[in-house]
Amino acid sequence: MKINVGVCGPIDLKLLNWKLKHEDLPDTNAFPLTSYYINALLKRGFKVTGYTNAPDLKEPKVLQCGNLTICIGTVKQKPGRRFFDFEIEALHKMIEANPADIISAFWTYEYALAALKTSIPTIVNIHDVALKILLKQPDMFRFVRWIMNYKSVSKANYLVANSSYTYRQLARPEQAKAVTINNFYTSDIETISEAIPAKGNYIVSVVQGFTKRKNIHGSLQAFAKVRALFPNLEYHLVGVDMEENGPAHQYAKQLGIADGVKFIGCLGFEDVVKETAGAKILVHPSYEESFGMAILEAMVAGTAVVGGDKSGFVPELLAHGKAGLLCDITSPDAMAEQIIRLLESEQLWRETVRYAKQHARKHFSEDVVINQHLALFSRVLARELIPKYAQGAYSPMPLPDTA
Template sequence: MTIGISGPVDLKLLACDLGSENLPDTNAFPLVSHLINALLKRGYKVIAYTNSGTITEPLVLHGHNLTVCVARTKPQPGRRFFRYEINELKNLMQQHPADVIYAFWTYEYAWSALKSGIPTIVSIHDIARKIFLTQCDMFRFVRLIMNKIVTTRARHLAANSSYTYSQLSKSLKKKTVTLNNFFTSDIEDTVTKPEQKENYIVSVINGFNTRKGVPLALHAFAKVREAFPDVNYHLIGVDMEPDGLAHAYAKQHNLEQGVKFLGPLVHDNLIQLVANAKVLLHPSREESFGMAVIESMVVGTPVVGGRESGFIPHLLDHGKAGLLCNVYSADEVAAAVKKLLSDDAFARDVAAYAYRFAQDNFSEEVVVKQHLELYESIISKYYPQRVRKETALEEGNF
């Protein structure tokens, strides 16, 4: 079985020598690369389809059991409904076909896979309608239309959490399964768990807007610091860099004290900072999953998250694997953080339960097995003669 993975692949995270030291910059989401690595680790052949704005010709890279096809992009793709990007990816898929394609997000990576004619599973990782309602601009409108077209045309959908599934229409639910996001099996090997936590809390958030909750989190931290004047707050992610949007807001509202604006970081550095923190504050008001939360659970840092923030309550086992609060209230957020800061034994108990819950439900071993079962079921529908032949060979009936 040759598995195609279409999405924003971080080439530098791939556990495979692609025969080139000068890998192009690509749109990147770590989970896509982690899934590819997990499949390679289990001996499967993988073809990855991604794109880059830094190449002048389509690029095909080869490694052991892995082929990476990199398509070109052009500036301002939303103005063209990503037509150029979709056709570039589709052409590479047809030139280098897989047996089945698992496509991340309901936008250009999935649309191109559907147009390729190859059996495709479209993975739903966000709720386009909700995002558009909170970020009402032309780009998000284009994404909303793309989402509608892709989910309607797709025969097979996979929601990344039960929350994402719950937001779908009845007609879409009929062709959707739930495949949770997962954390990698080697995440614990990349961090050194501290004997004693350092005196700061941390948030890993990409995007400074009301939906992500950082403005309120800054106000909540000011209240935390009234009780714990020596504690600091590390902000990691896009828009969290020095003199970025979050920093400008903090200056404007006199909320800079004790806050370190770190911006985007290499994942290994990011996860070590999370492991060293006393609390991960996740102020987002809506999450289809919550990768920062699950990784914090795995590295032993207790989490504060939203009581009604999409999948977060489920991820935190309804308050057993972390503290849930009203993330619309700075007072409630501050109270939850202070509860963990004031009781080390309680914080350790919460973190220990969270670790076990994460291992049992969201580990690579658990989730990738579900992926493989889905891929095989789709292939058996589209290639029944080949499946019967392979079964006969395995049984010696030839």
């Protein structure tokens, strides 16, 4: 009997490997990693039922293609004021109507809480540290998210921390039911990157929000110092709040440091990879990251990275300075110094990029990480899962250490 894996989370429908890829699909609350997780399971012969939601959808919708079924719930305005109760119940009804054998829920908020309302074995994947975010962004919305996170990690029987850093932030009772399985990168990043003919004369940051925690304030100040030595260098800003005349642009204009900065804003996944692959350096100024997908994508794409030496998982992701340069990202001077080092030394740049690619392939490739998820599924369901495409050659990997 073929196992049906449920995946409950933000899913980008256009990134899924199905024949409906180019259809008129609703815009969902999307997170690329969830889509690539589904693709990896489909590639291995599993049936997958995805549960997600779409802000502009008027009625729930179910799409089916081959081994993949996607159930899309509806969303109401200002969900935080209601603790996402409507969204949770809408997702819960979709799951009950279209059940799976096991559910992997991404993030510890509405998607996890909806899955945990069912009797289906549910694994909750932790992709951020809610308390750290609340302390950096103390507002009512983040307080609501922290409460939701507390409920889901307390109720869940099985937890996956997306990095050793995330695992260390859990209380002991949660650590006892958690394993560490890193995020992974899709081979699509390598394919897209190889099509970029040469590096452009720019550095880049990919960030979701102009907040204190993301610290684009500091990287803009650092770039102004770098540009004094490299007047033709550009700084490309990609992501939420990074558009022209957006919050980041307004800040830069107020300080008179917008020269040479290209405010790009949000892009699709493939275009983000192209921007990253075309850059000489990815600057990642965030104060705290539970993992750091933008960094991993840059490592795979052959772009050198500058990140924070105390920024959550970033030092471990960058192999403590071997796969990227680390610095005190609270200091624009320190950031500028490391950027300048990479720009001035081609040997340092090449050595850093080479090690980063090797490190990424060894620890964060799809095969390495998905096998660890399958090993956890086997334990939860008390049965061995053998991917169809690899029968006779596959041996289940042991669960990773939790420490």
